[in-house]
Amino acid sequence: MAVEDTQPLISHLIELRKRLLYCIISVFVIFMALIYFANDIYHLVASPLISQMPAGASMIATDVASPFFTPIKLTIIVSIFLSVPVILYQVWAFVAPALYRHERRLVMPLLFSSTLLFYVGVAFAYFIVFPLAFGFFAKTAPQGVTIATDITNYLDFVMTLFMAFGVAFEVPVAIVLICWTGITTPEDLKKKRPYILVGAFVVGMLLTPPDVFSQTLLAIPMYCLFEVGVFFSRYYVGKGRRAQEEEQHTDS
Secondary structure, rough: HHHHHHHHHHHHHHHHHHHHHHHHHHHHHHHHHHHHHHHHHHHHHHHHHHHOOOOOOOEEEEOOOOOHHHHHHHHHHHHHOHHHHHHHHHHHHHHHHOOOOOHHHHHHHHHHHHHHHHHHHHHHHHHHHHHHHHHHHHHHHOOOOOOOOOOOHHHHHHHHHHHHHHHHHHHHHHHHHHHHHOOHHHHHHHOOOOHHHHHHHHHHHHOOOOOOOHHHHHHHHHHHHHHHHHHHHOOOOHHHHHHHHHHHHOOO
C-alpha cells in the first residue's frame, strides 16, 4: 500500500482517537462530580419501589460488597447517560465531513430529537411505569411473602426497563428516517398497522421482564409513537434520495 493511501486512514484514526478521548473525559468529569452522591442517586432510583413496599419491608444486599459497588455502578451509568449529548456531538463531528449537505442538515435535528426522545422514554419509565408496575407487584404478592428485593437485582431490572423504554421511544425518529430515504412511505406504513400493533407487543415481550404488565406498558406507547412518526414522516418522504441525486448531478 502506498504511503499516500495510508495518510487518510491515519488521519481518520487520529480524529477518532481524539473524539473518543473527549467522550471519556466527559464521562469521567461527570462521574467525579457525582461519586460523592452515589448512595443518594441509588436511593432516588430505588424510591419508586421503596414507596410501594409494605411497612417494615426494605431492600437487601445479598452480596458482601454490593452495598458499595452497586451505587458506584449506577453512578457510572448515570454519568454515561448525562454525557450522551457530548457523545452524540462527537459522533456528529467525526462523521459530518463524509456526509452530503442534505444529510448534514438532517443529522443534527435527528441527533437532538433522538436524545430528547430517549430521555423522555426513561422519564416515562421512572415516573409512570415504575409506580404502576411496583404497586401492582406489591399488591399481588402472596400472603405471608415478605418483599425484600436485592439492590443489585433491582438495578439490573430498572436498567433493563430504562433501556427498553429509551430505545422504544426512538420509533418516530426511525420512521422519519426510513421515509426520508425513500425505503417506504407513510401510506404503506398505515396499511401495516395491524402488524405493527402485534409487533409492538412482541418487542415489548422481548425488551421487558417476563410479565404482561410491563410488556403492555411498553407496547402501547410504542404503537402511539409509531402513529406520531407516521404523521411527521409525510413531510420527509423521499427527500433524502432526491436531494442526493440532485447533489450528485450538480457535482458531476
